[in-house]
Structure formats: C-alpha cells, structure tokens
Amino acid sequence: MSEGCQGSSLAFGQVVIGPPGSGKTTYCLGMQEFLGRIGRKVTVVNLDPANEVVPYPCSLDISELITLPDVMENLKLGPNGGLLYCMEYLEANSDWLHQKLAASKGHYYLFDCPGQVELYTHHNALKNVFSQLAKWNFRLAAVHLVDSHYCTDPGKFISVLCTSLSTMLHVELPHVNVLSKMDLLEQYGKLAFNLDYYTEVLDLSYLVEHLASDPFFRNYRRLNEKLVEVIEDYSLVSFVPLNVQDKESMRQVMQAVDKANGYSFGDQEHRSLEALMSAAVGADFHFTSTLAVQERYVQSQDKTVEEEAMEL
Numbered sequence: 001m002s003e004g005c006q007g008s009s010l011a012f013g014q015v016v017i018g019p020p021g022s023g024k025t026t027y028c029l030g031m032q033e034f035l036g037r038i039g040r041k042v043t044v045v046n047l048d049p050a051n052e053v054v055p056y057p058c059s060l061d062i063s064e065l066i067t068l069p070d071v072m073e074n075l076k077l078g079p080n081g082g083l084l085y086c087m088e089y090l091e092a093n094s095d096w097l098h099q100k101l102a103a104s105k106g107h108y109y110l111f112d113c114p115g116q117v118e119l120y121t122h123h124n125a126l127k128n129v130f131s132q133l134a135k136w137n138f139r140l141a142a143v144h145l146v147d148s149h150y151c152t153d154p155g156k157f158i159s160v161l162c163t164s165l166s167t168m169l170h171v172e173l174p175h176v177n178v179l180s181k182m183d184l185l186e187q188y189g190k191l192a193f194n195l196d197y198y199t200e201v202l203d204l205s206y207l208v209e210h211l212a213s214d215p216f217f218r219n220y221r222r223l224n225e226k227l228v229e230v231i232e233d234y235s236l237v238s239f240v241p242l243n244v245q246d247k248e249s250m251r252q253v254m255q256a257v258d259k260a261n262g263y264s265f266g267d268q269e270h271r272s273l274e275a276l277m278s279a280a281v282g283a284d285f286h287f288t289s290t291l292a293v294q295e296r297y298v299q300s301q302d303k304t305v306e307e308e309a310m311e312l
Contacts, residue, residue, distance in 0.1 A: 011138045012263040013109030015130060018145035020115035023180040027145060028112045029056040030244035038272040043104040048114040049086040060100045083116045087125035094132050120167040127171055141260035142173040145180045151198045152189040154211045161231045168236055174260035178253060183243040199239045204228040
C-alpha cells in the first residue's frame with residue numbers, strides 16, 4: 001500500500017467530474033503521470049460509457065459492463081437518456097465495480113466520470129455510486145473541472161458558479177473546483193477583472209454591474225442579483241487554476257485534493273515531489289501561481305493592443 005495508507009484499509013482518490021469538453025480525460029492522464037513520478041501507485045477507472053478511446057492506461061473500464069452505443073441501439077435512447085441508463089445500470093451492478101476495484105487494492109484512484117451535467121446536479125445514480133464507494137472505505141474528493149474560457153463572459157461565469165454550487169450540494173463529497181486550460185486563457189478574450197477575482201469569487205456585485213452595461217442583460221438585472229445572492233450566501237465556491245502541462249500547477253491542484261480527501265503521503269513521496277519540482281525549474285516552468293497566469297494574460301492583451309495601434 002502507499003505510505004499514506006499503511007496500517008489502514010482506507011483507499012483514497014478523486015472523482016473527476018465536469019461538463020463535456022472541460023478536460024476531464026486529459027486531467028486524468030496528466031495527474032496519473034504526475035503522481036506516478038512521485039511514487040504514488042495510481043489506478044485510473046473509466047466510468048464514462050461514451051469514452052471509447054482513452055489515452056491513459058486504464059485498469060478498469062465501464063465498457064466491460066455496458067457501453068453507450070449498445071444502450072442507444074438496443075433501447076432506442078438518445079445520448080442523454082442513454083448515459084442516465086448506463087449510470088443506473090452501474091448503480092444496480094455495484095458488486096461488479098467492487099470486485100474489479102479489489103484487484104488494485106492499495107492504489108490511489110482516479111475516476112474519470114461522464115460529462116453530463118444532470119448526473120451531478122439532480123440525478124441520483126452516480127451520487128449513489130459515490131456513496132457506495134464511501135461504504136467500502138474509499139475517501140474521495142470531487143474534482144470539478146470548468147473550462148477557464150467562461151471567465152471571459154460574465155453571464156456564463158454566473159451560470160458556471162450556479163452549476164458548481166448545485167454540484168457541490170448534490171454530490172456531497174469534499175470538493176475542489178478547478179479552472180482548466182489556463183494555458184489557453186489569453187486566446188479566449190479579455191477578462192473584465194483580474195484573474196484572482198474569478199478564482200476567489202470575490203464581490204460579485206461588480207460582475208452584475210458589468211453585465212448591466214449590456215443591453216440584453218440589463219433586462220435581467222434583478223434575476224442576476226438574486227442568483228449572485230444565492231452564491232454568496234453559501235460562500236462555498238472558489239477555483240484552483242490549472243495548466244495540466246505545468247508541474248507547479250499540478251502540484252497545487254494535488255495538494256488541494258489531498259487536503260480535501262485527507263490523503264497524507266510519507267517521506268519518500270515528499271522527497272520525490274521535491275526532486276520533481278526542483279527539476280521542473282526551466283523553460284517549461286511557466287505558471288507558478290495565479291499571479292503568473294494573470295501577468296501572462298495581461299502581457300498578451302497589451303501586445304494585441306500595440307499591434308492594433310500599429311496597424312492604425
């Protein structure tokens with residue numbers, strides 16, 4: 001067993017959730033490689049029946065139990081209804097999951113989950129699977145990925161905050177919200193505020209004011225104010241920025257998740273982590289903090305303004 005679990009029957013891991021295209025599978029690949037390099041034995045579990053080709057070594061694949069194409073063909077369901085059925089089928093066959101997981105006892109687990117938002121906001125099948133894992137002594141944290149491009153659109157960002165809050169309340173697991181694809185942030189457009197405003201979810205009244213400057217959203221100001229009040233009243237949502245290609249960024253996410261699920265590693269893993277991070281200082285060491293991401297974004301915007309001025 002890993003050093004953090006010696007003398008205990010506990011198993012630790014992450015359930016990686018989020019909307020389609022948020023980077024869940026890429027995150028699982030990157031996190032598996034990162035944890036493997038510091039000596040953590042990792043098992044990746046694919047729970048997405050629509051994910052037919054996975055880029056990581058997959059120790060357990062739901063396709064052995066059920067696949068979305070088969071469900072759609074045999075039951076004449078669409079992709080959304082088919083995914084719900086697949087998760088209900090997994091819940092009904094949890095003994096299969098238990099038996100498969102027993103083969104990798106003592107490992108750290110990454111569960112790559114489907115991208116259908118309904119599964120995490122009001123449908124109970126996947127939530128019940130997570131609860132069953134907890135009964136089997138799994139200590140899990142939910143890693144909720146959100147594409148960082150939503151930060152460039154205040155209306156969409158409020159929607160993301162509502163979805164994240166709803167997911168946190170429904171899934172009922174220790175939760176880490178992650179803004180993914182930070183390396184692409186400068187390509188998405190101009191931010192209305194500094195990046196830490198979005199990661200820390202600061203005073204959202206400024207966001208409502210910014211929305212009110214748009215003629216379309218002006219008519220919905222009262223609604224946006226009420227949505228923002230709900231988010232701020234719970235005071236639960238914040239984000240960790242992630243560039244999956246950067247070691248320091250991955251370390252920050254790993255530490256946030258380890259804190260959430262209670263994983264504690266031993267001296268050997270700590271030494272491996274220190275060696276990995278010291279070796280990372282170099283040309284590929286770009287995003288060392290939220291501030292560094294913001295600085296790169298601002299530099300990109302300034303360069304664009306200068307180029308436009310020269311063209312004029």
